[in-house]
Amino acid sequence: MDDQNREYEDYEALHDELFALLDQHRMKALSQKLGEMNEFDISEFLGELWEDNPQRMAMVFRILSKEIAAAVFANLEVEEQETIINSITDTELAGIIEELYVDDAVDMMEELPANVVKRVMRTATPATRNLINQYLKYPENSAGSIMTAEFVDLKKYMSVREAFARIRKIGEDKETIYVCYVTSAKRKLEGVVTVKDLLLSDDDVILEDIMDTNVIYASTTDDQEEVSDMISNYDLIAIPVVDKEGCLVGIVTVDDIIDVMEQEATEDIEKMAGITPSDKPYSRTSVVDIWKNRIPWLMFLMLSATFTGMIVTHFEDALATQVALASFMPMLMGTGGNSGSQSSTAIIRSLSLGDTSPADALRVIWKELRVAFLCGISLAAANFIKMLLVDRLLLGNTAVTMSVAATVCCTIVFVVMFAKVVGSLLPMIAEKIGVDPAVMASPLISTITDAVSLLIYFSIAKMFLHF
Numbered sequence: 001m002d003d004q005n006r007e008y009e010d011y012e013a014l015h016d017e018l019f020a021l022l023d024q025h026r027m028k029a030l031s032q033k034l035g036e037m038n039e040f041d042i043s044e045f046l047g048e049l050w051e052d053n054p055q056r057m058a059m060v061f062r063i064l065s066k067e068i069a070a071a072v073f074a075n076l077e078v079e080e081q082e083t084i085i086n087s088i089t090d091t092e093l094a095g096i097i098e099e100l101y102v103d104d105a106v107d108m109m110e111e112l113p114a115n116v117v118k119r120v121m122r123t124a125t126p127a128t129r130n131l132i133n134q135y136l137k138y139p140e141n142s143a144g145s146i147m148t149a150e151f152v153d154l155k156k157y158m159s160v161r162e163a164f165a166r167i168r169k170i171g172e173d174k175e176t177i178y179v180c181y182v183t184s185a186k187r188k189l190e191g192v193v194t195v196k197d198l199l200l201s202d203d204d205v206i207l208e209d210i211m212d213t214n215v216i217y218a219s220t221t222d223d224q225e226e227v228s229d230m231i232s233n234y235d236l237i238a239i240p241v242v243d244k245e246g247c248l249v250g251i252v253t254v255d256d257i258i259d260v261m262e263q264e265a266t267e268d269i270e271k272m273a274g275i276t277p278s279d280k281p282y283s284r285t286s287v288v289d290i291w292k293n294r295i296p297w298l299m300f301l302m303l304s305a306t307f308t309g310m311i312v313t314h315f316e317d318a319l320a321t322q323v324a325l326a327s328f329m330p331m332l333m334g335t336g337g338n339s340g341s342q343s344s345t346a347i348i349r350s351l352s353l354g355d356t357s358p359a360d361a362l363r364v365i366w367k368e369l370r371v372a373f374l375c376g377i378s379l380a381a382a383n384f385i386k387m388l389l390v391d392r393l394l395l396g397n398t399a400v401t402m403s404v405a406a407t408v409c410c411t412i413v414f415v416v417m418f419a420k421v422v423g424s425l426l427p428m429i430a431e432k433i434g435v436d437p438a439v440m441a442s443p444l445i446s447t448i449t450d451a452v453s454l455l456i457y458f459s460i461a462k463m464f465l466h467f
Contacts, residue, residue: 018045022060031063037128039068043075050080062298070099077284078111083169085116090394094123101175102128103148103256104133143227144220146260147241148186152180156190156208160201163193173231175253179238182211187247189215189240217242220249224260230356231257268348271438297443304447308333311454318458322465328408333414335379336419336453337446343368343423344445351427357430364424372420382411407464411457418456419449 014037016173034042042064049057061084064072073081085093097105097120109117109132122128138144156161163180171177179200189213200324201210211368217240218227222389231239231254241250267277272448278285283364285293312319312329347364347398350356356364376405387405423445427437 002237003122007441011061020058021451022049022439031065034060034063035065035068039071040075045077046072047080050077050083051401053132054080054083055087057403058084062092066095066099070096074100074104074108077281078108079284081108082116085112085120090119090123090407093120094125097124098128101148101150102135103129103130103146106145109136110140138220141224142220143224143252145220145243145249146224146256147220147252148175148256149250150175150272151238151240151248151251152177153183153187153248154193154207155181155184156182156206156211158207160207160210161200162206162209167195168265172325175251176238180238180257181215181248181251183248185272186409187249189246189248190240191215192240206389213389215240218252219243225264225352226235227252228257228260228264268352268438271436284382301443301447305450308367308447308454309449311451311458315454317459322399322404322461324397324401324404324460325457325461329457331383332408332411333450334459335455336415336449339416340423340445340449341421343420344427347424347427351431351437354455356428358428361428365421365429368420368424369417373413375420376416379416380409380412381407383412396459407457407461409458411453412462414456414460415449415453418452419445422452427458 018030021033033044037045038422046057046061049060058082059164061069061072071386075133077082088096093242105128109120112120121132121209124132135145135147152167152171152172154166158166165201167177167180180193181189182193184190190205190216191213193207193211197210216230216234218230220241220243227239230236233251236254238250238251238253241252243249270277270293276296278289278293280289347356384405386410387400388402391400402435426445430437430439
């Protein structure tokens, strides 16, 4: 904790120093100070400037050295990138685009307004423009859309000495040089060799003798989540991407996958909360956009709650004769919703990790039924004691009879069992039909269990209380 506090204080001190230099118009000293910082920290500083004054942020960006400007630019939010693009010359823009890795440039193109994209494409060199256009044709969220073309390719007939010579020649502009890919004359992927393999081999050894031919690779049309799982499962720092002919066209590196994992996790969390996913961070999303993202699910859930109201209305007469039943309805519906949410969250996570699949539905349901029975019995026992001691004796509510307590407690057992089965089954159905399981999360399950909980409640009440 002390180390974290010290780091925070150091950051605050640096932050204050940078703003002081800027306020004093000491641009040379500011440029020197920024040159000593990490590119990510610089982008964070520019982001704070953008919040206060976008034009001031663009001015500070222009004093960055050419060596770090492109790396900082790649870390900025799309609104900040647009501000910079609109404030620099075509020559400066061309320099940045040429320095960017292709995957970063493609990500930027997908978010920028059309008029800004046209200017960027106009200033790029023909080779870069063709490469960007090629990447933009791949399906969204596919391996092809997130891969980079900056990789080191070698030939199997090369010696270790020749391989190192090629790495030194082309490696400076590559996203990674630790993993190198061996390709044929027609760019077919034949093997992989690491720098560690090269360093531990004699200079005259031929790559064909030390390369690994059992290569884990992805196709351009593979979903980015599948690629993420492959990198995670096989502990890779990069994975090659091949086209339909088996030709190596790019690689996906672990830093790109970290972004994918963050994006997918955020999307799942938003769906599970009944929010339409957004590419923008919360702090950069307008009130109107947040309203648009949230209102569809809220509207649907509000209208679907009509069924709950209809059930209560249908049993109005029964409630009039047993008023005590009404006070326990919120608890029963809440318990059902919470139970279903627990199961759905666990199953959604298990599906995303590949631990379970729709084929395991029967096994999962049987397991959840046993868990639900134990949970239901435990909750019912605790609630039975609470109703008799607290509601009847301490609060003096004589309407809470043994029959009412038995009705409520039996309902708890069946509601929990129903909710956990539904909570585990709906995500699997969604996975089976090709829908994101996160859609079948808390809001939807709670709505279903609310209505069914009341039906179970009043059905058991009929049997116990004879109304």
